[in-house]
Amino acid sequence: MLRYLPFLLVLALWIYAFIDCLNTPEEEVRGLPKVVWVIIILLFGEVLVGPIAWLAAGKRRHAPAGGSTPSEWHRNHRAPFVAPDDNPEFLQSLKEENKKDETLLKDWEADLRRREEELKRREREQGKD
Template sequence: MLRYLPFLLVLALWIYAFIDCLNTPEEEVRGLPKVIWVIIILLFGEVLVGPIAWLVAGKTRHAPAGGSTPSQWHRNHRTEFVAPDDNPEFLKSLKDENKKDEKLLKDWEADLRRREDELKRRESGEEPTEG
């Protein structure tokens, strides 16, 4: 099993570099056009030259804003969490959904009453009235 490990690692790196290249916007690609990078990754993937060249030289790497570490950047740019019971938009959506459910329930009840009345008329031998 261990003899397949190097092959699997090369394959994983090859696939990662290929997908990363495809998902990278054109303006973040350095040195060569994106199409050429894809060809290099595919042609030279078995010897790791293509994927490593892409990871080292092909993509622009962004430093965090203000020279801070990624964890600090994430902490400073986190959106403020609002609990659902304090969120007016969420509460409004619940009220709207509740109104829809109430209307649907009233329609079902009216339909059920109409059907029950129709069944009672049939059982008593009366002709149903159109209306």
């Protein structure tokens, strides 16, 4: 199994670079047109030159706005945690669900009463015949 590992790693890198190149918008591609990068990745994928060249030089890497690292940005722009029982939107959605359930239950009860009355009426009519 270990003798196949280098082949699998090369294949995985080749597939990743190919899909990454295809999914990258044209305006984020550096140096060469996107079609040329795809051809380079496909032709030189076995020796890792194509995929490594794409990952190193083919795609623009954007720094987060403000010069902060991604983890700093997420730390600074994180929404404060609100427990469900303190969240007004969640509580409102529960009230709406309860109203829907109550309406449905009332409709079922009314339908059941109507059916029971209809059955009693039929029984009375059959008893008279």
